[in-house]
Amino acid sequence: MRSLRWRLVLAMVVVAWLSVATVGFISATVTAARFDAYLRHPRGMRPMPGMPQMMAQMMGTPERQLLADVRRTIWLAALAGVVVAAVVGTLTARQITAPLRRLADAAVRIGGGDLGPEVPVDRDDEIGELARTFNTMAGDLRRAEEARRRLITDIAHELGTPLAVLQANVEGMLDGVVEQSPERLASLHAQIQVLTRLVRDLRDLSLAQQGRLPLDRRPMDLSALVREVVELTQPLAEEKRVVLTVTGNGAVSVVADRDRIAQVVQNLLANALRYTGSGGRVAVGARVEGAAAVVEVTDSGPGIPEEELPRLFDRFHRVDRSRTRATGGAGLGLAIVRHLVEAHGGRVWVRSRVGEGSTFGFALPLG
Ligand SMILES: Nc1ncnc2c1ncn2[C@@H]1O[C@H](COP(=O)(O)OP(=O)(O)OP(=O)(O)O)[C@@H](O)[C@H]1O
Numbered sequence: 001m002r003s004l005r006w007r008l009v010l011a012m013v014v015v016a017w018l019s020v021a022t023v024g025f026i027s028a029t030v031t032a033a034r035f036d037a038y039l040r041h042p043r044g045m046r047p048m049p050g051m052p053q054m055m056a057q058m059m060g061t062p063e064r065q066l067l068a069d070v071r072r073t074i075w076l077a078a079l080a081g082v083v084v085a086a087v088v089g090t091l092t093a094r095q096i097t098a099p100l101r102r103l104a105d106a107a108v109r110i111g112g113g114d115l116g117p118e119v120p121v122d123r124d125d126e127i128g129e130l131a132r133t134f135n136t137m138a139g140d141l142r143r144a145e146e147a148r149r150r151l152i153t154d155i156a157h158e159l160g161t162p163l164a165v166l167q168a169n170v171e172g173m174l175d176g177v178v179e180q181s182p183e184r185l186a187s188l189h190a191q192i193q194v195l196t197r198l199v200r201d202l203r204d205l206s207l208a209q210q211g212r213l214p215l216d217r218r219p220m221d222l223s224a225l226v227r228e229v230v231e232l233t234q235p236l237a238e239e240k241r242v243v244l245t246v247t248g249n250g251a252v253s254v255v256a257d258r259d260r261i262a263q264v265v266q267n268l269l270a271n272a273l274r275y276t277g278s279g280g281r282v283a284v285g286a287r288v289e290g291a292a293a294v295v296e297v298t299d300s301g302p303g304i305p306e307e308e309l310p311r312l313f314d315r316f317h318r319v320d321r322s323r324t325r326a327t328g329g330a331g332l333g334l335a336i337v338r339h340l341v342e343a344h345g346g347r348v349w350v351r352s353r354v355g356e357g358s359t360f361g362f363a364l365p366l367g
């Protein structure tokens, strides 16, 4: 018998049968012995030699009938107990197994890809607890599935836009409708660079999320790295007419992957320059704070609304979500920053207020 329901019913019937049978057996034995003793020594009479034998012979049909009735009643009670146990057992077992069956059905449904409605939770016991845990798990799966779908849509869109531009231009050139000027080729080359960077960012992000991004950690000076990155970024800042300065000059030692931390600082600086209008200011510096090495990039840009701050480091999250946005990239930069810093055992943060600029920072353990 493999069904839990029938095993529960059987267990209840067996328990009922055994308890009534035990009670019946003991009371039948005791009743018979007591009755026998009573017949041998009737109340109020002193036992006399030969009297028990005489009384036994005197025990007539009514007494034997009474004894037989008592026994029969006990066995009838046993039978009634078993029937009641079977009925109550079936009802109780159904109550226990019905929610389990619902959970099993829901698990099969989820396995088939249907992450639909939750299993109803209408009890407070262990089965209710199981149903709640099950619903939490289903909710997590649902969110993961939604994130996966959104990710695919976002990737398709981000790859699609530069590809469409490339395709239209190259087709135009092949048909002789579009002129093959050096400027046009340069702009197509820029689109190819966007695609290359996007694919590289997606690969980095995916590796970092799986904890598989190889890190070549060595002792290094974070201050020197910040100065180097600023030097490389200076031409871009001048082009955008943004004043880019370095703050602090003391050495800040950490043990980190130099290229990856440079990527983090570059990403933060690129954002600061991209979102700060001409005439703005960007300052960056490394310093020691307690047991941590801290780098902060502060800009005089437009600032970020408070409700956007918690999701800023999520992948593909942009404050300006419109597809026709004039500024901004894929929305991968800050997600990569967060993963790279966390892979080094550090943390990231942002402080910002609309109209007052933003400060993006990260901390690494001191080396
Ligand atoms: N310094 C900043 N000032 C104002 N808004 C910012 C700043 N840095 C980031 N943001 C906002 O945060 C969003 C996410 O930044 P993130 O670097 O992840 O993506 P992105 O710059 O749009 O694209 P990518 O970095 O992939 O090219 C940006 O789209 C922008 O809306």
Ligand SMILES: [Mg+2]
Binding pocket: 267, 270, 271, 329, 332, 333, 334
């Ligand atoms: Mg960015």
